[in-house]
């Protein structure tokens with residue numbers, strides 16, 4: 001694998017009280033391995049960073065949550081050997097969004113360990129930013145990006161079987177195609193897709209394993225099955241949760257050992273493929289109630305990726321809709337959507353997820369005339385109901401908001417701190433969405449630019465104090 005040679009530039013926040021280790025020594029060791037550090041001048045910090053500390057308290061978690069943007073930016077928490085962290089503290093730090101927690105034991109070795117992590121993160125980041133991903137897998141929401149980062153990481157660094165779990169229309173098949181395309185196997189073979197809902201039990205053996213001539217009535221010639229065709233490439237078993245139990249038993253060996261016999265044959269063949277499975281069922285529950293074999297489950301779920309439903313990434317709706325508009329008129333200038341149409345798309349529910357949004361956009365496009373923006377009259381008739389009247393004031397407080405507040409109350413957090421946390425989150429999110437631009441963030445939050453700037457300055461002072 002090619003590792004980027006360029007210098008790494010990361011922010012460094014050093015708040016160690018123990019003087020056995022000094023900031024200068026740390027900066028030098030990091031510099032020696034090609035890691036350039038700088039003191040952050042904005043808060044929340046942008047880009048990857050390192051926090052050195054030797055005493056844990058709640059403010060460490062707050063800082064890490066802010067600067068990792070709840071896990072979206074890569075932040076490494078590093079303690080000195082003298083620091084004592086309780087197990088619970090490590091988990092709290094991880095939950096605050098850091099990518100890893102490590103101890104700075106030996107300057108040379110530790111600096112190299114930091115470098116290894118930065119290189120891995122940059123590699124995944126570069127892939128996520130590549131045209132292949134950006135032009136095909138639309139979305140910038142935290143939920144979508146973190147699912148993508150997990151998948152991209154898996155395909156790039158190992159050959160594990162991947163199980164994609166997600167509701168209908170969330171993009172599982174699209175992701176399977178991307179995982180295959182991005183796979184790093186040399187001389188990659190094809191992606192073979194098998195939809196487990198359409199497999200006819202009597203023919204399934206042949207579909208999967210192929211058959212020899214004369215193996216059954218009508219087998220006039222020998223034929224390869226999916227396992228042979230996927231050799232050197234990937235096999236995508238779609239809706240794997242619908243595989244009948246007897247078929248599940250037949251697949252165990254080939255999935256475990258990558259060897260199989262054709263129907264009616266005695267020769268063992270080898271095959272080598274990446275297995276990608278998808279389901280919209282809760283397979284662990286199926287395993288518990290006997291609907292899916294546990295041994296097969298553990299073999300197909302080398303890595304499990306949850307594909308988030310659209311309601312968990314509503315920030316992506318407009319970008320997805322714009323993408324579908326472009327797809328429908330690839331040759332022409334993309335059509336805009338006016339404010340009301342955007343509001344309508346954002347307020348609507350999508351049980352069929354991205355597919356449902358895609359269909360809705362197509363229906364609006366069939367109705368649209370001219371080259372001006374898509375307008376309210378393009379919204380299909382059956383979508384026009386009374387609920388459109390209160391779109392502007394549609395409830396934004398959902399169950400997850402209630403859950404967070406309930407958790408805060410049960411942890412004894414008072415009203416003042418709850419309010420402050422909500423405010424901090426709103427600032428962090430608005431600044432991030434507006435690329436740290438105070439003016440645009442202020443407009444989004446309905447406050448003055450000066451208020452945003454003061455807030456940024458105040459926070460920076462408190463973190464660096």
Ligand SMILES: Nc1ncnc2c1ncn2[C@@H]1O[C@H](COP(=O)(O)OP(=O)(O)OP(=O)(O)O)[C@@H](O)[C@H]1O
Nearest residue numbers: 136137138167168169170171172173174280354355
């Ligand atoms: N992030 C995305 N960017 C662009 N298009 C997407 C995205 N996610 C889904 N789509 C599109 O939405 C449609 C449904 O996606 P896909 O078929 O991959 O979903 P699925 O999870 O396999 O659904 P099902 O469970 O019903 O089979 C496809 O046309 C796909 O191209």
Ligand SMILES: [Mg+2]
Nearest residue numbers: 172173238278
């Ligand atoms: Mg599918």
